[in-house]
Amino acid sequence: MNKRVLSFVAPTLVLGGALVLITLSPSTGAQTGLRNLDFNRESGTLTLRADSFSLVAILNQLKEKHGIEVVVPNLIDQKVKANLTNVALPEALKQILPYGTRFHLIVRDAELRLPANTGHKKPGHVQPKPGNVPTKDKTRPLPDALRTRIKVEPEKVKKTQTTGERGTKMKPTERVDEGKGPKQSLPPRAETKRYVRLNLSITRDGKVQIIRFLEVPGKLALPTMISGELVYAAFVGGQVVAVGSVQDPLGVRSYQKDEYGHSAEQQDTGTFLISLPERFLNRSVLSRAVIGFYYLDEAAPRTIPLTPENFSKLRQYLKPTAEIRGKELLEAVNKRYEGRQGR
Structure with a gap:
């Protein structure tokens, strides 16, 4: 079965400790608070209704029933109270995991569709563009599944020329497509008084x-x-x-x-x-x-x-x-x- 890894991080990036793969057995005493746990594989959304239910038990059910493993650093079990309906899986996990927890998803079905990670927006926070997931852990190599190639639109590509000598700059000669509409000139620079x-x-x-x-x-x-x-x-x-x-x-x-x-x-x-x-x-x-x-x-x-x-x-x-x-x-x-x- 195909496998792919998706990395996510809660609003505040908290590093420390080794990454731990959750393999704990479901807690039988905590099963009484789970009313509904359903994952839609077509839309990649999660429906969860729980009242004081074990966090570890929820993650284990995602692994056993839906083939999704969650990797987190030093997870401590806690009671979860949630009422989520068709929420994107990464967003749902951010709401039930402790604030600031960094986590990764290991998806065993390569055809599974997950919505883009939108993250929690704060005032002044700029959401990173889709692409390589940033990491500050220099000891852990980036998985191949996370390495992506960006396709540049042809109209934004410039033909360049260079003499081939060391230290020379590449000079654009012509643009493949100059775009539509007249070229706008910059306003004249104001003279310094x-x-x-x-x-x-x-x-x-x-x-x-x-x-x-x-x-x-x-x-x-x-x-x-x-x-x-x-x-x-x-x-x-x-x-x-x-x-x-x-x-x-x-x-x-x-x-x-x-x-x-x-x-x-x-x-x-x-x-x-x-x-x-x-x-x-x-x-x-x-x-x-x-x-x-x-x-x-x-x-x-x-x-x-x-x-x-x-x-x-x-x-x-x-x-x-x-x-x-x-x-x-x-x-x-x-x-x-x-x-x-x-x-």
Whole structure:
């Protein structure tokens, strides 16, 4: 008689111990709870109605009456309460076996039809496709009955060519069947947004120098509210293209003594950052650019939005402090690329 082996596993794969073939004799004391055990060989489904019936006895009856042996790891007998009607055999066994038990079916009739193993679905669980049954037991070889061959559809096969040399890749030359319908093109790749960030130093006498010229990925969004006493404006060809503000880099607030409380002082040097639009990555723009720095008067209205269009309204409240011209910006860019090449 022909024999084939089918392997199944409960939702949680539990390994350990050797595989044991169930050959125990039916327990006579546990027979009283079995009301119906019927296996349909045409559909491969099981009907089982039991109330506190021996699990080992059920598996032995499958073997004796229907020629199906069940292999499980270290099975411990337990009472089964089930009411199953025409349930696929693998699914029925998963419901009566202890949760997480791995098992195999040895079918003595090669013509027996069993439904595909659907398994128990959990949230986020992806059911494996039919094919070779996976196993993590490296000491046990996979039976020949489990090894299958997948037939690839002709329309998905590509003709390939190679030079035959080691390490060369196979290149597809043509497709047997390009499929139906027009070829769809991929959407154009979105360009990466970038902007400029300048790391600057300032002295009490109003001298500003570039410490570092940085190219930052992302989209620039300058705030429109005045956030500090030091205002900067970027000009290109005499037109204001970007404005912003930062806290006074020279300002220091400290707590000295209880009788004096907090005090505001100014240090000799300070550092700060400003951001500029993407156009300042262009050398031709940098050569025509000027960045002006101003201290904001205390009487200036803070409700005016800080935008290039409103810069003229704030100009009467701004005290010019320093400026950076295009030559200095280009020198900072050149140092940046020289530093990259020297790495």
